[in-house]
Amino acid sequence: MKKQSFFKKFLYSQKVAPYVFVMPFVITFLVFFAYSIISMVVMSFQKVAGANTVFIGLDNYKVMSNAIFQKSLKNSIFYTIVSCALMIPIPLVLAVMLNSKAMRLKSTFRSILFIPALTSVVVAGIVFRLMFGELPGSFMNQVIGAFGKGPLVWLRTPATVWLVLYIVCLWRWTGVNMMYYLSGLQQIPADLYESASIDGASTVQQFRYITIPLLKPTIIYVLTISIFGGMAMFSESYMIFNGNKSPNNVGTTLVGFLYRLAFEQNNLGIGAAVGVIFLVIVLVVNFVQLILNGTFSGKER
Amino acid sequence: MKRKNRITSVLLVIFFICVAAVTLLPLILLAVSSLRPGSDLMRYGLNFNIDWATASFRQYRMLFSGENNYFIWYKNSLLITVVQVALALFLSACVGYGFAMYDFKGKNILFACVLLVMMVPTEVILLPLYRLINRMHLINTMWGIILPYLVVPMLVFFFRQYLSGIPKDFLDAARVDGCTEYGIFFRIMIPLMKPSFAAMGIYQGMSSWNNFLWPMIVTNNIDKITLPVGLQSLLSPYGNNYDILIAGSCFAIIPILILFVIFQRYFIEGMTAGGVKG
Numbered sequence: 001m002k003k004q005s006f007f008k009k010f011l012y013s014q015k016v017a018p019y020v021f022v023m024p025f026v027i028t029f030l031v032f033f034a035y036s037i038i039s040m041v042v043m044s045f046q047k048v049a050g051a052n053t054v055f056i057g058l059d060n061y062k063v064m065s066n067a068i069f070q071k072s073l074k075n076s077i078f079y080t081i082v083s084c085a086l087m088i089p090i091p092l093v094l095a096v097m098l099n100s101k102a103m104r105l106k107s108t109f110r111s112i113l114f115i116p117a118l119t120s121v122v123v124a125g126i127v128f129r130l131m132f133g134e135l136p137g138s139f140m141n142q143v144i145g146a147f148g149k150g151p152l153v154w155l156r157t158p159a160t161v162w163l164v165l166y167i168v169c170l171w172r173w174t175g176v177n178m179m180y181y182l183s184g185l186q187q188i189p190a191d192l193y194e195s196a197s198i199d200g201a202s203t204v205q206q207f208r209y210i211t212i213p214l215l216k217p218t219i220i221y222v223l224t225i226s227i228f229g230g231m232a233m234f235s236e237s238y239m240i241f242n243g244n245k246s247p248n249n250v251g252t253t254l255v256g257f258l259y260r261l262a263f264e265q266n267n268l269g270i271g272a273a274v275g276v277i278f279l280v281i282v283l284v285v286n287f288v289q290l291i292l293n294g295t296f297s298g299k300e301r
Numbered sequence: 302m303k304r305k306n307r308i309t310s311v312l313l314v315i316f317f318i319c320v321a322a323v324t325l326l327p328l329i330l331l332a333v334s335s336l337r338p339g340s341d342l343m344r345y346g347l348n349f350n351i352d353w354a355t356a357s358f359r360q361y362r363m364l365f366s367g368e369n370n371y372f373i374w375y376k377n378s379l380l381i382t383v384v385q386v387a388l389a390l391f392l393s394a395c396v397g398y399g400f401a402m403y404d405f406k407g408k409n410i411l412f413a414c415v416l417l418v419m420m421v422p423t424e425v426i427l428l429p430l431y432r433l434i435n436r437m438h439l440i441n442t443m444w445g446i447i448l449p450y451l452v453v454p455m456l457v458f459f460f461r462q463y464l465s466g467i468p469k470d471f472l473d474a475a476r477v478d479g480c481t482e483y484g485i486f487f488r489i490m491i492p493l494m495k496p497s498f499a500a501m502g503i504y505q506g507m508s509s510w511n512n513f514l515w516p517m518i519v520t521n522n523i524d525k526i527t528l529p530v531g532l533q534s535l536l537s538p539y540g541n542n543y544d545i546l547i548a549g550s551c552f553a554i555i556p557i558l559i560l561f562v563i564f565q566r567y568f569i570e571g572m573t574a575g576g577v578k579g
Contacts, residue, residue: 017482021399022411024392025452032449033418036429043429094320102309105317111565112321115328117572118557120511122529123550126536127327130347138346139330171327179573232422235513242536255424262428263518271428279425286420 037279043272060273069274071249072257079162079253080230083169087226088219091174095181096211110182114175121172125239128168129155155240158250165251168236173229177222184218185211220289227285231278234259254278328554335360335551339543360548371549373524374531377443381516381527382509385447389505390498392452397460398486402472419454423515431518445519446512446527456501459574463497464490500571503564507572510557528553 010016044060046053063069094113098106116124131139132154141151154160188210196206212219234255238244244256244264252260258278262271334347336356364371399405400412423430430449439445467490475485513529520526526534532549535542561568 012481012483014476014482015405018399018403018405018408020483021395021403021486025396025415025457026411028449028452029414029418032430032433033414033421033426036426036433039432040426040429097313098317100309100313102306103313103317104310105314109317109321110569111561113324114569114572115558115561116324118507118561118568119328119554120513120529122511122513122532123331123554124327126532126546126550127331127347129536130342131327131330133346135346137348137350139348141346142348171324175324176573179569183573228420228422232424234424239533239536255427258424258427262431268428268432275425275428279421282421282425 040272040275040279043269044276046269046272048268056269060269061277063270063273064277068249068252069257072252072254075250075252076231076233076254079165079233080227082162082166083230083233084223084226086166086170087173087177088222090170091177091222092181092215092219094174095178095185096207098178099182099185110175110179113178116172116174117176119172121235121239124168124172125236128164128171129240129242132160132164156247161240161246161250164240165233165236168240177226180218180222181215184215188214224289228282231281231285331547332551335548337547339545339547342543342547360544361552363544364548364552369545370523370531371545374526374528375553377525378510378528381443381446382506384443385450385509386502386505388447388451389453389456390502393456393501394460394491394494394498395486396452397457398464398490400457401461401464401467402469402490415454415457419458423450427514427518434519439519441520441522441525446516449515453505455574456505459501460494460497463494467493499564499567500574502571503560503567504571504574507557507568 011020043053045055045057047056047059097103098109133139133141134151134153134155135141136145136151138151140154144150144152152160154164192210192214193206196210201209232255233253237246237251237253237256241251244252244259246252254274255278258271258274261267261274330347330349333349333351334342336358337351338355339360363369396415400408400415434440434445434449437445439448471489472485475489480488511529512527513533516527517530517533520530523531532546532553535546535549
């Protein structure tokens, strides 16, 4: 009885309580995250075959010279760059237009543009895969047919494959990014614009010298999530090609390659090595970002 | 000047009507097609050419007929979403509260760990995590899907941010009144956090309901998979799956759309959390 009350007192003390509160995170962090990272790093130096694992040094990292690895890495980087180039300016312009004084029905349009974000990658993938089907009657073939262009095999030619993937990305995320910008825009004091227009600044000048500089934190945030979303892209490609199999690997991404090694070919050691390479890329990108905007890290403290 | 403004207004509205039409087009196409027989789609492709004479809700009736697994998947997804939202909200609120309200040894390092987990995409640790879940014999179970994501860094971050606006004197006053540390959390803080629970519940609910990659890896039994995984499995050009595929996709979005119309504010708040504040 006495022992229990001592334990209770210990648990209820102001010193111990914070550890009790953060305990769920500590446990899941150690068990799932830290353990996974460590076992992945260890596995990347091993040849794993059933029960016997052999330490083979850096052999697994020879995958870096593999042509498909290079292609999938290139695909991921290319996708990231183009999707950033689309997903930062387009929602920004839409947000500024939507936020302008002359605009009517703001909240209606805001909600409509947000709706695609409610769909899962699966439903979006199903619709777009079928819309861009290769039958002459598939919706997009009907559309280009109206302009006298023949039916295209959209999902088999590299150029149109990537076009479809960008359209899916734009469709799903424009509304969300626009919302980020809108809440950023609402924090810019209106009198800044007023005094600027009294001084004779044009709309474009106001956009360039007031909106963009003051939205910088939001732009950086959108850039960050776009980079990580882009580098981790896999499900979209998986849906569009109905599996992790695109003709001649046109749509294979880094995660797709990892998935193939780890779950389709049971190549655990090399799969782990690709995971480690991916982790290093992520950490480097983060590091660069933290350096590039010291303001961002300074504000967080 | 006034006239120029009106012209801009009209042009802007026309422009946004076009954008909205393009945005809604795929979903309308899906809804219209769900009324057509699947064999039609297979033969002619997905388009707006619908013969209203043959249009019917037959496909939706098939979903409910019990002759396929659709509602098993639906039930699996619903259960996982409810359990995951409840657990993730509660545990992440605890952790966020711990970080926001106390100063303790190792706090900064631990919080750096939260940020680290937030930064690293889950795709990076797909393989080791799968092996771990496999060794825990949790393949094809709900817990295999939920356990690794019990504490969500994003939610921790948000709750911490939200709570940091509440003065700490509050706590001291409660302590003087004889409230225990946990009593403060349950009796005082949780009621104060209600608005943030709504937004974060929707954020977590959306990501659980729509989650695809991890459930696909953890489950492979036809009775254990979730709705997105099940729908994906129907997307093969062979067999007569399109009836269920299109109507089933529609029926997966409809409840969310209804909730969105009612709780719009919370949806937008929840799904864009972390934006400016972060």
